[in-house]
Every structure is written in C-alpha cells, then in structure tokens.
Amino acid sequence: MSPPSPPPLDRPLPSAPHFTLSELVFSSTAQNYGLDNTPSPAALERLLQLARLVLEPLRMRFGAIKVTSGYRSPELNWYVSLNRTSRHCRGEAADIRPLAPGVETPLLALWARANLPCGQIILYNFPKDWLHIDLAGPGASPPRLYVSQGQRSPAPIAADDLARLVSRRALGKELTS
Numbered sequence: 001m002s003p004p005s006p007p008p009l010d011r012p013l014p015s016a017p018h019f020t021l022s023e024l025v026f027s028s029t030a031q032n033y034g035l036d037n038t039p040s041p042a043a044l045e046r047l048l049q050l051a052r053l054v055l056e057p058l059r060m061r062f063g064a065i066k067v068t069s070g071y072r073s074p075e076l077n078w079y080v081s082l083n084r085t086s087r088h089c090r091g092e093a094a095d096i097r098p099l100a101p102g103v104e105t106p107l108l109a110l111w112a113r114a115n116l117p118c119g120q121i122i123l124y125n126f127p128k129d130w131l132h133i134d135l136a137g138p139g140a141s142p143p144r145l146y147v148s149q150g151q152r153s154p155a156p157i158a159a160d161d162l163a164r165l166v167s168r169r170a171l172g173k174e175l176t177s
C-alpha cells in the first residue's frame with residue numbers, strides 16, 4: 001500500500017485542527033541555508049501522531065501554543081545542533097512555547113507528564129523560554145522531566161521538585177485540580 005498523501009500545508013490538520021503541517025516543518029534555519037525540510041512518509045506519520053496525541057491536547061488545555069521547531073531533517077538538525085540524529089529527525093519531537101498570558105512552560109511540562117504519552121520533556125532556559133517534548137516510544141517508561149538553565153546541559157528533575165520550584169505562582173492549585 002502506498003503511503004497516504006501528506007495533508008495540505010496550510011490547512012488545519014484533521015486530527016489536530018489547531019495546527020498546520022507548515023508550522024510543524026517550518027524552520028528559519030532551513031530557509032536561510034536553502035535546505036529541504038520535507039519529512040519522509042514515516043516521519044510525517046509520527047509528526048501527525050505527535051500533533052494529535054501531544055500538541056492538540058496541550059492546545060486545548062492551555063490555549064495558543066507556538067511550535068518553534070518541529071520536524072528537522074538530519075541535515076537541518078546538523079545545522080541546528082551539529083548532530084544528525086534527534087527525535088526531531090524522526091518527527092517525534094517539538095519545541096514549543098505557550099502564548100496565553102500567565103501560562104508558563106513548567107505548567108505545561110507537569111501537566112503533559114501527568115496526562116500525555118510523552119517520552120522526554122525538557123524545560124530549556126528555565127523558568128521561561130521553551131519546552132522540548134517528544135512522543136513516548138512503544139512500551140516506554142513514564143515521561144521524564146529535565147531542566148536546563150542558561151547554557152547548561154539538561155538535568156533530570158522530579159515532578160515534585162519542579163512543582164516546588166514554581167509553587168510561588170498559582171501553579172500549586174492547578175496541579176491539585
């Protein structure tokens with residue numbers, strides 16, 4: 001059986017209507033270097049799964065979400081991180097930022113960990129800026145949380161510890177609701 005044709009770039013995705021394929025494959029780096037960032041059929045399938053299982057539920061729970069980086073071809077990933085392998089290259093990861101006022105990345109991270117089929121959830125440049133989130137693999141362990149500050153590599157953090165770090169806000173109430 002031939003793979004289904006990709007959905008139109010700029011239409012709402014049927015299974016994740018708050019997102020379009022174009023925002024999941026867009027990269028200013030790819031544009032700047034003239035790189036083709038079209039996913040393979042297999043990567044596209046996983047990207048659509050990521051949108052349906054992870055991005056759309058986050059959007060429904062927390063309002064508008066900007067995808068700063070979704071799919072990356074191996075070549076694009078090399079330009080981004082000097083590495084040709086990443087969950088982004090498999091269509092299984094997105095870097096996102098919440099846009100709604102008062103919604104911060106730790107809140108998304110903790111909710112996603114408790115409710116979504118995620119693998120790694122990484123808060124970059126904690127406590128603000130962006131969140132990396134990827135799909136759980138088959139038979140995967142529960143989602144793992146990591147935090148990085150500034151240029152430091154991400155370090156694992158327990159959900160309770162992250163919640164404690166951000167408890168100065170209304171976050172505590174959200175977590176118990």
Ligand SMILES: [Zn+2]
Nearest residue numbers: 093094095132
């Ligand atoms: Zn990422």
